[in-house]
Amino acid sequence: MFExxxxxxxHYLMLLPGLILGGMFVFYPIFxxxxxxxxxxxxxxxxxxxxxxxxxxxxxxxxxxxxxxxxSLIFLLGTVPLQMTISLVLAVLxxxxxxxxxxxxxxxxxLPVVTPxxxxxxxxxxxxxxxxxxxxGLLLDLGIITRPVDFLGSTDTVMPSVIGVYVWKxxxxxxxxxxxxLQTVPDDVYDSAKLDRCRGAKLVWYIVLPIVxxxxxxxTLISAVGALNVFPLIMSMTNGGPFxxxxxxxxxxxxxxxxxxxxxxxxxxYAAAAGVFFGFVVLSxxxxxxxxxxxxxxxxxxxxx
Amino acid sequence: xxxxxxxxxxxxxxxxxxxxGLAVSAMGAGRARAQSVPAAINEIPNGATFRWIDxxxxxxxxxxxxxxxxxxxxxxxxxxxxxxxxxxAQVVPLGVRNNSAHDVFALPQNVNPADAVAQGxxxxxxxxxxxxxxxxxxxxxxxFLPGINEFDGKTYGLPFTSNKRYGTHLLYNKAYMEAxxxxxxxxxxxxSDFREAAKKITEAGQGRYFGFIIGGNQLGRWSQTxxxxxxxxxxxxxxxxxxxxxxxxxTGDYVFDSDQYIxxxxxxxxxxxxxxxxxxxxxxxxxxxRAFMPQGAxxxxxxxxxxxxxxxxxxxEFDFGVSSGxxxxxxxxxxxxxxxxxxxPNTMWLFKGSDLGPIAGDIFHYxxxxxxxxxxxxxxxxxxxxxxxxxxxxxxxxxxxxAILQHFNEVIRVGPNPxxxxxxxxxxxxxxxxxxxxxxxxxxxxxxxxxxxxxxxMKALKDRYNTALDAAFAKAKADGAAVDRxxxxxxNWNPDEDFGAADY
Numbered sequence: 077m078f079e080x081x082x083x084x085x086x087h088y089l090m091l092l093p094g095l096i097l098g099g100m101f102v103f104y105p106i107f108x109x110x111x112x113x114x115x116x117x118x119x120x121x122x123x124x125x126x127x128x129x130x131x132x133x134x135x136x137x138x139x140x141x142x143x144x145x146x147x148s149l150i151f152l153l154g155t156v157p158l159q160m161t162i163s164l165v166l167a168v169l170x171x172x173x174x175x176x177x178x179x180x181x182x183x184x185x186x187l188p189v190v191t192p193x194x195x196x197x198x199x200x201x202x203x204x205x206x207x208x209x210x211x212x213g214l215l216l217d218l219g220i221i222t223r224p225v226d227f228l229g230s231t232d233t234v235m236p237s238v239i240g241v242y243v244w245k246x247x248x249x250x251x252x253x254x255x256x257x258l259q260t261v262p263d264d265v266y267d268s269a270k271l272d273r274c275r276g277a278k279l280v281w282y283i284v285l286p287i288v289x290x291x292x293x294x295x296t297l298i299s300a301v302g303a304l305n306v307f308p309l310i311m312s313m314t315n316g317g318p319f320x321x322x323x324x325x326x327x328x329x330x331x332x333x334x335x336x337x338x339x340x341x342x343x344x345x346y347a348a349a350a351g352v353f354f355g356f357v358v359l360s361x362x363x364x365x366x367x368x369x370x371x372x373x374x375x376x377x378x379x380x381x
Numbered sequence: 382x383x384x385x386x387x388x389x390x391x392x393x394x395x396x397x398x399x400x401x402g403l404a405v406s407a408m409g410a411g412r413a414r415a416q417s418v419p420a421a422i423n424e425i426p427n428g429a430t431f432r433w434i435d436x437x438x439x440x441x442x443x444x445x446x447x448x449x450x451x452x453x454x455x456x457x458x459x460x461x462x463x464x465x466x467x468x469x470a471q472v473v474p475l476g477v478r479n480n481s482a483h484d485v486f487a488l489p490q491n492v493n494p495a496d497a498v499a500q501g502x503x504x505x506x507x508x509x510x511x512x513x514x515x516x517x518x519x520x521x522x523x524x525f526l527p528g529i530n531e532f533d534g535k536t537y538g539l540p541f542t543s544n545k546r547y548g549t550h551l552l553y554n555k556a557y558m559e560a561x562x563x564x565x566x567x568x569x570x571x572x573s574d575f576r577e578a579a580k581k582i583t584e585a586g587q588g589r590y591f592g593f594i595i596g597g598n599q600l601g602r603w604s605q606t607x608x609x610x611x612x613x614x615x616x617x618x619x620x621x622x623x624x625x626x627x628x629x630x631x632t633g634d635y636v637f638d639s640d641q642y643i644x645x646x647x648x649x650x651x652x653x654x655x656x657x658x659x660x661x662x663x664x665x666x667x668x669x670x671r672a673f674m675p676q677g678a679x680x681x682x683x684x685x686x687x688x689x690x691x692x693x694x695x696x697x698e699f700d701f702g703v704s705s706g707x708x709x710x711x712x713x714x715x716x717x718x719x720x721x722x723x724x725x726p727n728t729m730w731l732f733k734g735s736d737l738g739p740i741a742g743d744i745f746h747y748x749x750x751x752x753x754x755x756x757x758x759x760x761x762x763x764x765x766x767x768x769x770x771x772x773x774x775x776x777x778x779x780x781x782x783x784a785i786l787q788h789f790n791e792v793i794r795v796g797p798n799p800x801x802x803x804x805x806x807x808x809x810x811x812x813x814x815x816x817x818x819x820x821x822x823x824x825x826x827x828x829x830x831x832x833x834x835x836x837x838x839m840k841a842l843k844d845r846y847n848t849a850l851d852a853a854f855a856k857a858k859a860d861g862a863a864v865d866r867x868x869x870x871x872x873n874w875n876p877d878e879d880f881g882a883a884d885y
Contacts (some may be wrong), residue, residue: 119474120474120492120496120500122500138817140817140818201664205660205661205664206660206661207591207659207660207661207673207678209661224660226660226661226663226664228661228663228664229597229660229661229662229663229664229829230663230829231829231830231831234664313664314598314664315598315666317598317663317664317825318597318598318663318664318825318826318829318831319822319825319826319829319831319832320822321831334467334470334471341491341492341811341813341814342470342491343814
């Protein structure tokens with residue numbers, strides 16, 4: 077073993093910076109969170125009491141935690157299918173080189189992706205404002221509504237509104253993934269399809285989609301994990317309110333860890349337990365989708381051959 | 382005291398300086414003024430970088446000018462950070478944990494001083510102010526209190542602003558109010574007047590402006606509004622800290638389900654149903670809400686005196702009035718109670734890891750002199766009144782600031798501070814875990830329509846708080862504290878009178 081280490085010492089040396097940074101910013105926080113999750117600790121003082129799985133037991137009987145968990149799932153289910161479908165349609169349209177100004181459209185659709193989330197959140201708060209907000213103004217002018225809608229201030233409309241903004245913000249990146257996937261379809265497949273008079277929707281549905289299916293699984297995975305990381309958008313738009321109505325898991329964890337603004341003491345241990353649980357959920361989602369990707373890839377190979 | 386220019390003063394410099402001084406003083410309260418820097422009381426480390434953090438607002442106007450002058454005079458750099466409370470709640474604990482905290486900081490609102498001392502966050506500053514006993518004697522009685530800012534005979538917190546203020550008095554657009562037919566300066570609005578005025582202003586606004594605005598996304602606004610309206614209606618809740626703010630000290634019981642609190646919430650719900658509340662309040666915080674006032678988008682807001690200096694300075698064309706918060710229809714039947722001592726959020730603390738104690742002591746000393754307090758009052762005005770009453774007498778303040786300070790004197794009384802009675806109650810405060818659906822959230826939920834049935838919800842809230850308080854007492858006792866819920870009972874308390882040191 078030492079001989080191998082010596083022989084590849086430069087390779088290992090090259091790995092070192094990555095390992096150190098990964099250790100500091102990825103592995104250490106994971107282990108620290110697992111450690112804190114087993115303690116009753118505010119994070120402020122040295123009174124750190126080992127409680128074993130006590131935090132998890134409390135967590136599983138906390139209705140506010142489950143509500144936040146449910147909202148995270150609703151957010152995931154509300155955003156990913158929308159994002160995937162709309163961006164696929166756009167990608168298929170913009171993949172056509174003959175379409176005029178396709179580059180311009182791609183850039184415009186991609187622009188929100190590179191805009192900071194907090195800026196997007198603040199701008200949309202103004203756009204959706206029931207007082208002089210342009211969205212309400214438009215809806216009123218069109219006669220769709222008779223009085224302004226408090227999109228972010230009503231418990232009924234806050235989640236659909238945030239979901240809508242999220243999809244708009246990240247549509248561009250999903251579209252780019254789809255475009256990359258579409259460009260892997262070999263030209264001869266299109267040519268063969270043309271010879272068989274397979275065009276338009278039929279071509280997309282029966283030829284293109286089966287080939288890009290493995291990418292679809294990967295894109296879904298990326299989008300799903302992204303949809304569970306919505307902290308800055310929700311913080312800048314609603315702060316989790318009104319009355320918990322947009323409090324997803326990350327906001328729950330943050331609020332519990334720092335207890336900002338409501339005078340109560342933080343519960344870092346409890347928040348860490350919620351974080352660990354949530355991490356496992358995301359991990360299982362990832363594993364599940366990795367298996368699905370493998371299966372889809374095997375299926376796509378059969379089609380190509 | 383020495384002025385910034387330590388050298389001789391030429392005639393030209395004198396004329397220029399005097400002219401500038403007169404021009405600046407003519408700007409009135411809330412605007413930048415020429416400040417002088419006091420002579421140093423300690424040897425100042427040359428070239429040091431000294432850091433200070435607090436919650437800003439009108440305080441920032443004073444500090445930005447003062448620290449610039451001070452840094453120049455002392456040959457050091459001063460970094461002043463003004464952050465909202467929710468960010469202080471993160472920045473300060475993380476800084477302490479990493480030994481990189483600001484030299485002087487405001488404690489996060491969920492950290493009680495006893496804990497900060499016990500956990501080694503802060504250090505005493507007795508050694509950094511020569512003759513500190515004499516200096517402390519210059520403060521009004523009750524400024525320094527064991528268990529609040531003194532521990533084991535040492536001085537930890539700088540209590541330099543007065544507690545005698547409240548953050549939900551009425552600020553209103555004069556033109557709108559006049560058109561609605563009310564004059565709150567002449568007679569405080571009753572609850573019915575308040576609702577009626579909001580309705581009339583909204584009708585007159587025809588969608589361009591609304592009667593009432595509140596930063597509904599900032600939870601504390603809901604609890605403060607209901608609490609203060611309830612207190613002025615005679616709910617007899619006292620205290621400032623998280624455990625006893627809504628407790629009637631005569632009985633030791635929470636008053637969440639009192640008729641006054643319930644009526645105050647029902648009034649807010651009724652105004653919401655009338656359509657006379659600014660749309661979108663649930664997604665705006667307090668600074669956003671109050672920014673709509675000078676724009677003419679809302680007629681009334683229940684906020685604090687810190688708006689006065691800000692608006693007068695930044696929106697001089699905005700004609701606004703200040704008056705008492707709404708009072709019951711039969712007239713004010715209760716006083717507002719504050720805890721004995723200085724204003725806790727403005728109390729400043731010296732980080733234990735700081736080796737710049739001499740600079741902190743130098744600044745603390747100045748802020749605890751009549752000169753420093755007057756300089757403070759001249760700029761901060763009624764927003765964060767100085768703790769020396771005589772500083773207010775000599776301060777140059779606008780008529781609005783004077784009017785609201787007079788109002789504070791009329792309606793505010795000093796109540797018992799349970800921690801003064803038993804300093805071990807600090808451990809209960811430290812152990813208290815407020816219910817997740819706390820007072821502020823409950824009011825927000827009721828006004829937002831997410832919760833229904835005010836009386837039932839407030840009764841349930843009271844039960845939750847009692848459970849949480851009992852748990853905190855049990856934990857503190859288990860940790861060896863000699864405490865009892867009876868420590869929150871002061872049967873001799875008269876809410877209409879100040880509760881003095883002899884009354885404990």
